[in-house]
Amino acid sequence: MVTYLFFLLATLAVGSALATIMSRSTVNSALFLVLNMVSLAGVYLLLKAQFLAIIQILVYAGAIMVLFLFVIMLLNVDDEQTIFSKKTFRNAFGFLLGGIVAGQLFYAIAGYTGVLPDISAEMTSVGTVEAIGKTMFTEYLFPFEVTAILLTVAVVGALFIAQRNPKSQN
Amino acid sequence: MELLHDIYLYLPAVIVAIAGLAVMMLSAFQANHQTVLWTSVFLVAVALIRAGADLFAEAGYVFGGMAAVGGMAAFGTFIILLGTLFTLLLCHDYFEKAGEYFSEIYAIILFATTGMIVLATSTNLVTIFIGLETMSVALYVLAGSVKSDKRSIEAALKYFLLGAFSTGFFLYGIALLYGAAGSTSLEAIAAVTDKGLIYWAGTALLLTGFFFKISAVPFHMWTPDVYQGSPTPITGYMATAAKTAGFFSLMMILSRALESSHVQWSEVMQVIAVLTMVFGNVIALVQTNVKRMLAYSSIAHAGYALVGLSAGTLEGYSAVQFYLFAYTIMNIGAFGVIAYFERYRDLDLTELDNYAGLGYKQPLMGVLLTIFLFSLAGIPPMLGFAGKYLVFAAAVQSQLILLAIIGVLTSAAAAFYYLRVMVFMYMKTPATDIQLAPVGTVYTLALGFLALLTVVLGVMPWTVADILAAF
Secondary structure: OHHHHHHHHHHHHHHHHHHHHHOOOHHHHHHHHHHHHHHHHHHHHHOOOHHHHHHHHHHHHHHHHHHHHHHHHHHOOOOHHHHHHOOOHHHHHHHHHHHHHHHHHHHHHHOOOOOOOOOOHHHHHHOOHHHHHHHHHOOOHHHHHHHHHHHHHHHHHHHHHHOOOHHHHO | OHHHHHHHHOHHHHHHHHHHHHHHHHHHOOOOHHHHHHHHHHHHHHHHHHHHHHOOOOOEEEOOOOEEEOHHHHHHHHHHHHHHHHHHHHHHHHHHHHOOOOOHHHHHHHHHHHHHHHHHHEOEHHHHHHHHHHHHHHHHHHHOOOOOOHHHHHHHHHHHHHHHHHHHHHHHHHHHHHHHHOOOEHHHHHOOOOOOHHHHHHHHHHHHHHHHHOOOOOOOOOHHHHHHHOOHHHHHHHHHHHHHHHHHHHHHHHHHOOHHHHHHHHHHHHHHHHHHHHHHHHHHHOOOEHHHHHHHHHHHHHHHHHHHHHHOOHHHHHHHHHHHHHHHHHHHHHHHHHHHHOEEOOEEOOEHHHHOOHHHHOHHHHHHHHHHHHHHHOOOOOHHHHHHHHHHHHHHHOOOHHHHHHHHHHHHHHHHHHHHHHHHHHHOOOOOOOOOOOOOHHHHHHHHHHHHHHHHHHHOOHHHHHHHHOO
C-alpha cells in the first residue's frame, strides 16, 4: 500500500515539476508548483515526518506561493521569450549553477542502492507532531513565548506603518 | 511550580511584556495619550525597581538554562529599563510637536524593550536570535514613526534592509556553530574541543552580525543616516538601550561560549576597536549637523567599549558594563535636549549654525546640554570620564597599552567637536530671532535627573563600580 502511494505521489511530483517549467503561462506554472509541493508533503507523510509535511503545506504551498502569485499578477510577467533569448552572462551563470546542482543530485541518487529508504524507529519518533510539541512546550517554552511577542510586534508594527494620520486627512 | 518560580525570577521582562500588551489594548480602545504614557511609565518603573533589586540577588539560570538572571544579566536589564523609562518620558512632547502622535508608539517601545532584555540575558543562541529580532523589528517601525518626514521613512527602510542583511550573517553563524557543537546552548559551544573550519566560520559570522548591530567600523554604514533620520528620542533609545542589549549579549557569548578562543577573537576586537575609535571620531569632527555628529560619536563610543571587550578579563567586562551605564545616561540626556531644540517653524535646529546663541535663549537647556556633552567628551568629574578611565585601565592591565593610548588620543580629539557645540551656543550671535516654546515640566525634571546622575555618579563612580565588581 505504502509503495503504491509513494509511486502515485512521486509521479505526481515529477509530473507537476515538469509542468511547472514547461507551461506557457506563469500563473499556471505557479499553480503547478503548488501541486508539486503538496505531493512532496505527501511523500514526507509516508516517511512519518508529520511535522515537516504540515510545515511544507503551511509555509511553502501556503505563504510563499501566495507571495509568488501576487508578484506574478502585479508585475504581469508573461513575456518569457525575451528573457531567455538573450545570451547574457547572468543567464549562462544560472545555467552553470543549475547544471552543478543537477550533477550533484544525480551523483547522490546513483550512489543509492536500496529501493526505498528504511525508516528507523528513531526517525519516526523524532518527526511526529507529538515529539515536536513536547520539546517545544518543555525545553523550548521560553523562546516559543518570546516568538509570540515577536509576531505581535510585527503585526502591530505593520498596522502602525499602514495607518493614516487622522490629522492629515482633513 | 518550577515554571512559576522561573517567571518570578524573570519578572522584569515579564512585566514589560505584559505592559506592552496592556498598552496595546489601551490604544486599541483609543485611550488618551496621557493615560497610555503614564501606564507605560508606571509599569516600566516597577520593572526597573525589580531589576534594581535583582542586582543583589544570586546569579543563576531560568527556563532550563535558556536565560540568565542576577549578576551581569540583571545589570543589563537594569540599564535597558533605565533607558526605556527616560525615552518614554521624553517621547511625549516630541511626538506631540511633530504632529504625528499615535499611542501605539508606546506598545512598540515596550515590545522592543522586552526583546532587548531577552537578548541581553539569554544563554542560548535560539533565544538570543529571537530576542534580537523582536528588538530589531520594533526598532524598524519606530525609526519610521514620523511618516510625514521623508528622512524618517528613509531611515526606516535603510535600517530594515541593512538589518535584514546583518541578520543573515547572524543566523548563518548560529547554524554553523550549531553544526560544530551539536547544540545551541552557550555551554555546549564552550565545550567544543575540535575547532575546525565550521567552528571558526560560525564564530566569525556571528561576530560580524554583532558588529553590525553595535555599529562597529567597518559595519557602521547604516548608523549616521538611520540616527539622523529617526525621531530624536527614538534615536537616543536606539543608540543606548539597543546598543547596550547588543553589547551584553556579545559579552555573554564571549565570556560563556568563546572563552577558550579568547586569544583569537581578542585580536579581531582590537583591530575593530581601533578602526571604530579613529573613524568615528575623525568623521564626527567635520559634521555640521549636531544629530549626525552624535551618531558618529556613538560609533566612536562603541569603539571605547570594544577596547574593554578586547581585554577579555573580568575587569574588562565590568568596565564595559559601567561604560554602557554611563553612556546610556548621558546620551539619552544629550538626545533629549537636541529633541527639544530640533525645530522652530521652518528652521532646522539640528544644524550647528543654528545653535548660535541658544544657550542664552534657554539657559537651563543650555546648561543641561553642556553637562551631557562634557560627560560624553570624558571630562572629569563627569560620569563619562569614570567610564573611559575604567575601560582603558582594564586594557592596560591586559597589556593592551597601544590600544589604550589610541583610545586616549582619539577621545582628546573628540573633545573638539563636543566643545564646538558649546562655542556656538554661548559665543556666537544668532542670525534670526528664535522664540522656542517653554519646556514641559516632566521633560525638564527627567533631563535634570539625568544630569544629576551624570554629575553625582561621576564624582562617586565607586557606588556603581562596587556593585559590578561583586558579580
